[in-house]
Amino acid sequence: MTALFTASDLVVRFGRTTALDGVTLAISAGDRLGIVGESGSGKTTLVRCLLGLQTPSAGALTRTPDAQLVFQDPRSSLDPRMRVRDIVAEPLTSRRLRSQYPRAVRRARAAEVLTQVGLRPDEGDRYPHEFSGGQRQRIAIARALAPRPTVLFADEPVSALDVSVRAQVLNLLTDLVDTEQLTLVLVSHDLAVVRHLCERVVVMRTGRIVEQGPTEQVYGDPREDYTRELLAAVPTLGSLDERGPADGLRR
Ligand SMILES: Nc1ncnc2c1ncn2[C@@H]1O[C@H](COP(=O)(O)OP(=O)(O)OP(=O)(O)O)[C@@H](O)[C@H]1O
Ligand SMILES: [Mg+2]
Incomplete structure (x- = not known):
């Protein structure tokens, strides 16, 4: 499959902060990629590079598709x-x-x-x-x-919203990605949200990708302690597993 984006060894420095520290990633047409990781791990910086809004300090980036971004806070x-x-x-x-x-x-x-x-x-x-x-x-x-x-980026698209409407907006995104055959790149703190929408996930920490793979594999059998800790820290994941679609999210 042709890659829409390829990033090789991307580095982004802000003064003494290294926001991205050698990220290599390819995104193909039809991918539904989730990006997770603790606050400050470089998720937004990576998205901004992929969109051409941030110039990397080092590394190579190719970008062929048209992309649009949904921001966190519609206000x-x-x-x-x-x-x-x-x-x-x-x-x-x-x-x-x-x-x-x-x-x-x-x-x-x-x-x-x-x-x-x-x-x-x-x-x-x-x-x-x-x-x-x-x-x-x-x-x-x-x-x-x-x-x-061709590609829709969403950086924390529901975290600024009232909990009661999050599922509706996520269901809408899911439907649109299907009907419009969009490639999706979704950043979220909420690992349950990524599990719902994304078939592939990359886990970031301090500007690096520490683990990646099919979502079910990474969530079901994480290789890194860091990923395990992220999964353990998500309160909604447990409740989503127990309550399933009753939580409001459709499969
Ligand atoms: N424009 C900027 N100027 C200076 N430092 C920045 C800038 N943008 C990001 N950083 C720093 O780069 C690092 C990565 O930030 P980034 O916003 O990519 O993290 P993030 O994973 O999206 O975090 P969050 O989950 O809180 O949104 C952080 O240390 C952040 O403080
Ligand atoms: Mg961010």
Whole structure:
């Protein structure tokens, strides 16, 4: 399978901090990759490199696909002065896409993606503050989908949301990844979330990948003590195992 991203020996330094310390990773079309690890282990820095938002200090990176990112907190990632319709259509106004998406087509595409995330097209007239946290994250997802990316990155997409709506937003992501045949790269502190959405996982610690493999294998039989500790520290994992789909997450 062709790799959409290949990273070899990526190093990122911020002054005296080494945020990435020799990361080698390939992501292929159709992958559903989870990135887990303690706070400060370099997950976001790796994602930013893959998206071309962060220049590595050393190492090589190739990137062939179009990618979009869903941020952690829809409160800060959605411009409060813009109507939802314009927020969602905004990626289509980029220099690269502008000619493909004249105004009427942008409007139609905005209506289409709003519907896909469970909102009504006429709700595009409103502003972000008129929506709940879960709805705002749906709007952020709609915006990411609008330009029809090959790859969707999501960095802690539900951790800023109320627990009661997390499962709904995760189920939506799962459905969209299926129907749109997206490649998914998901960063989460919550290992249960990664288990639900991702078939492959990399475990990061102090800027390095310390373990990787199929999610079920890594979770079922972790090779590293560090991974074992991460798994033990996840309160929702135990409850998810016990309660299964009753927890609100669909398989
Ligand atoms: N722009 C920056 N300037 C200086 N240091 C940074 C910057 N971005 C990240 N770092 C540092 O690099 C390291 C890795 O940070 P990163 O944000 O990638 O971790 P993370 O795994 O995403 O953590 P979290 O789970 O808390 O989001 C940390 O020590 C962090 O303080
Ligand atoms: Mg982070």
